[in-house]
Amino acid sequence: MTTPVIIPADLWDEDDKTGSIVLWLYADGAKVKQGDLIAEVLVEKVTLELEAPATGILRIQVEPEVVVQKGDTVAVIE
Amino acid sequence: MPLTPELRRSFFEQMTLSRAFDDQMIALYWEGKLPIFQFGAGPLPGELHCSNGAEPVGAGVCGALSADDMLTADHRPHHVAVCRGVDLDRMAAELLGKKTGLSQGKGGHMHIYDPSVNFASSAIIAEGMAPAAGMALARRLQKRPGVAVAFIGEGAANQGAFHETLNLVGVMKLPFIVVVQDNEWGVSTSKSESTAIERNSDRAASYGLAGEFVASNDPDDIYEATVRAVARARAGQGGTVLELKTARLAGHFMGDQQAYIPEQMKQADPIPLYRAKLLRDGVLTEAEADAIETASKARMEQAMQFAKDSPYPEPAEAFDHVFAGGSEASDKQEAGAAA
Amino acid sequence: MSARILTMSRAGREALDWEMERRDDIFCLGEDVYKFGGIFGTMDGFGAKYGPERVISTPISETGFIGMAAGAAMEGMHPVIDLAYIDFIGVCYNVLLNTASKTHYMSGGAVKVPMTLLIGTGGGYNNAAQHSQCLHATVAHIPGVKVVYPSNAYDAKGMLHTALRDDNFTIFLTHKATAGVGWMGTPIKTTLSEVPLEDYTVPFGKVKIYREGTDVTLIGLGMSVHECLKAADDLAKDGISAQVVDLRSLVPLDRDGIMAAVAQTGRLVVTDEDYLSYGVSGEILATIFERDPTILKKPPIRVAMPDIPIPFSRPMEQAVLPLAEKIAKQARKLMA
Numbered sequence: 039m040t041t042p043v044i045i046p047a048d049l050w051d052e053d054d055k056t057g058s059i060v061l062w063l064y065a066d067g068a069k070v071k072q073g074d075l076i077a078e079v080l081v082e083k084v085t086l087e088l089e090a091p092a093t094g095i096l097r098i099q100v101e102p103e104v105v106v107q108k109g110d111t112v113a114v115i116e
Numbered sequence: 117m118p119l120t121p122e123l124r125r126s127f128f129e130q131m132t133l134s135r136a137f138d139d140q141m142i143a144l145y146w147e148g149k150l151p152i153f154q155f156g157a158g159p160l161p162g163e164l165h166c167s168n169g170a171e172p173v174g175a176g177v178c179g180a181l182s183a184d185d186m187l188t189a190d191h192r193p194h195h196v197a198v199c200r201g202v203d204l205d206r207m208a209a210e211l212l213g214k215k216t217g218l219s220q221g222k223g224g225h226m227h228i229y230d231p232s233v234n235f236a237s238s239a240i241i242a243e244g245m246a247p248a249a250g251m252a253l254a255r256r257l258q259k260r261p262g263v264a265v266a267f268i269g270e271g272a273a274n275q276g277a278f279h280e281t282l283n284l285v286g287v288m289k290l291p292f293i294v295v296v297q298d299n300e301w302g303v304s305t306s307k308s309e310s311t312a313i314e315r316n317s318d319r320a321a322s323y324g325l326a327g328e329f330v331a332s333n334d335p336d337d338i339y340e341a342t343v344r345a346v347a348r349a350r351a352g353q354g355g356t357v358l359e360l361k362t363a364r365l366a367g368h369f370m371g372d373q374q375a376y377i378p379e380q381m382k383q384a385d386p387i388p389l390y391r392a393k394l395l396r397d398g399v400l401t402e403a404e405a406d407a408i409e410t411a412s413k414a415r416m417e418q419a420m421q422f423a424k425d426s427p428y429p430e431p432a433e434a435f436d437h438v439f440a441g442g443s444e445a446s447d448k449q450e451a452g453a454a455a
Numbered sequence: 456m457s458a459r460i461l462t463m464s465r466a467g468r469e470a471l472d473w474e475m476e477r478r479d480d481i482f483c484l485g486e487d488v489y490k491f492g493g494i495f496g497t498m499d500g501f502g503a504k505y506g507p508e509r510v511i512s513t514p515i516s517e518t519g520f521i522g523m524a525a526g527a528a529m530e531g532m533h534p535v536i537d538l539a540y541i542d543f544i545g546v547c548y549n550v551l552l553n554t555a556s557k558t559h560y561m562s563g564g565a566v567k568v569p570m571t572l573l574i575g576t577g578g579g580y581n582n583a584a585q586h587s588q589c590l591h592a593t594v595a596h597i598p599g600v601k602v603v604y605p606s607n608a609y610d611a612k613g614m615l616h617t618a619l620r621d622d623n624f625t626i627f628l629t630h631k632a633t634a635g636v637g638w639m640g641t642p643i644k645t646t647l648s649e650v651p652l653e654d655y656t657v658p659f660g661k662v663k664i665y666r667e668g669t670d671v672t673l674i675g676l677g678m679s680v681h682e683c684l685k686a687a688d689d690l691a692k693d694g695i696s697a698q699v700v701d702l703r704s705l706v707p708l709d710r711d712g713i714m715a716a717v718a719q720t721g722r723l724v725v726t727d728e729d730y731l732s733y734g735v736s737g738e739i740l741a742t743i744f745e746r747d748p749t750i751l752k753k754p755p756i757r758v759a760m761p762d763i764p765i766p767f768s769r770p771m772e773q774a775v776l777p778l779a780e781k782i783a784k785q786a787r788k789l790m791a
Binding site: 163240277304305376429438 | 546640764769774775
């Protein structure tokens with residue numbers, strides 16, 4: 039079973055703004071636990087945090103500096 | 117000079133020009149900084165502290181000064197500089213780091229210098245205080261007229277430099293005014309959190325100075341208070357702490373989300389308020405006010421174009437101006453910056 | 456769980472949080488620290504967690520609150536102060552120069568001043584002459600102050616634990632570009648490290664060999680370490696094997712470690728974003744010349760900020776920073 043890691047709709051206020059992942063706190067293929075802080079997302083000058091939605095192996099799909107929007111899947115957890 | 121309709125119209129012109137300066141700089145600021153924010157990216161790099169909301173201070177105070185008077189500003193200098201008549205093209209070019217800038221790209225937005233209108237600045241908090249007093253002292257020694265005016269924020273009034281300078285001004289009876297721009301916030305710290313008493317103008321008494329407080333953020337009131345302070349200074353009656361309630365509408369600097377400001381503390385924009393007042397008083401018609409706003413934007417667009425069209429300095433120019441009297445840094449250049 | 460990769464900012468915060476949870480003597484102070492958590496977020500969220508008595512937002516009164524920190528330290532506390540940019544030390548220099556640094560000595564060891572001063576350094580982002588300086592030599596020159604300067608997350612956490620457990624005054628420097636904070640772009644990869652959850656210390660006064668090499672030694676500190684690493688990558692393309700040494704600590708300075716590293720290659724480029732003259736780069740060369748200049752095969756080269764105020768405009772600032780391209784060029788000269 040895989041769980042997608044999605045940029046939550048409430049991570050920042052304005053829907054039209056985009057962000058970018060600046061840091062994955064775990065390497066691709068690392069084991070993560072539900073609730074772990076796994077990535078930093080930068081929106082304008084504000085750093086926001088992404089948590090692991092499940093426990094399992096992190097498979098990163100979006101590298102740092104790629105533009106992301108709310109609802110984008112940026113990784114999956116297997 | 118009495119508060120004539122012509123003067124009030126000029127306040128509105130100055131305020132809208134200052135706002136046009138900041139608004140157009142803000143628009144340019146984000147270019148190259150999204151989605152990855154980096155201070156150093158884009159055509160307008162570095163920190164940017166805009167004056168939106170403080171325009172009445174620039175217009176009202178500068179309107180009461182003469183060409184002889186001397187000004188020092190801080191890290192938020194645009195409104196004072198624009199209203200003092202600092203060359204708009206060259207100031208815009210300086211913000212963009214261009215060779216045609218006031219400092220040929222060496223200073224940037226926090227370090228605006230224009231000796232032709234006696235304007236200087238420093239980005240270290242309260243650092244403009246004592247040099248302004250020194251400028252006043254120099255004029256006394258030179259037997260030349262001139263009042264020195266230091267512009268600081270309310271947060272700077274808790275620095276030692278503020279208190280030490282005021283005592284010196286009091287002892288020496290220097291022609292000096294400190295304009296304490298109380299916009300309520302030092303970055304995220306409110307005045308009530310940082311300052312032991314409500315008004316810095318009350319602190320003037322400790323140093324034998326006059327204290328005045330203007331609550332309205334209205335250039336008419338600010339002008340009249342400044343006229344009184346200038347008259348005292350010119351008459352040899354000493355200095356004034358002139359505290360002006362004002363606004364900080366664009367945050368401490370660009371990118372400041374200001375989430376720490378509660379809803380009930382949101383500040384009013386003084387420009388539409390002043391416009392409405394001038395319409396009410398029959399100083400301007402709707403069409404005239406619109407024409408002034410349009411002209412201010414157009415003038416600033418012209419300055420922006422000048423700045424954008426100007427060349428960058430050559431890298432080697434970094435070594436000029438370390439000392440007066442020519443370049444002496446060539447050995448250092450070879451050792452340290454050999455490219 | 457697999458190892459976490461942290462920024463220096465998060466790693467430092469973890470160390471301070473760990474110590475604050477367990478010790479009542481530590482408290483934080485500085486401008487905007489309660490709401491903003493310090494320039495690098497080292498105290499991020501501490502206001503809510505520890506309350507306004509232990510996380511004190513101060514007025515803009517550096518002489519006052521850093522002097523107060525020294526007094527609190529003399530009375531058995533360990534204050535942790537955020538001073539934002541090192542350019543601001545001018546405002547509170549007397550406390551550093553004459554009080555926090557010298558009290559232990561002048562009291563014959565009777566009075567301790569345990570405090571940690573967190574300061575951001577450096578430029579490269581167009582913030583001009585009053586907000587871009589390094590000035591680490593200016594503080595390292597004062598007897599009685601420990602000065603440390605980690606350049607990666609692992610060292611940031613371990614060295615902050617060390618500072619907080621030290622009975623002395625420590626100035627803990629972080630170059631703004633290395634911290635991994637949102638206003639300086641994407642974190643530089645070589646600043647990120649796998650950081651253990653548990654506490655650990657990294658001792659002061661030991662250089663770190665970031666990269667082994669046999670042809671030329673590149674010494675750096677703070678941001679210039681990462682420029683040295685980039686230069687080493689570039690040199691490797693020409694078959695030049697560059698060793699990269701991170702000083703990590705200025706006081707104490709690991710003179711033995713410096714000698715041992717330089718002896719391995721006999722060729723030296725010292726990099727420093729602080730001003731060239733009367734600074735760290737000269738101190739390193741003096742050490743070598745005093746101890747054993749024969750370890751050098753060629754005269755050493757310094758790549759440092761020239762003795763000029765830091766210019767605002769990008770073409771001028773980029774030209775004077777000790778960047779990788781410049782370092783590699785000087786290293787190639789030594790190999791010629």
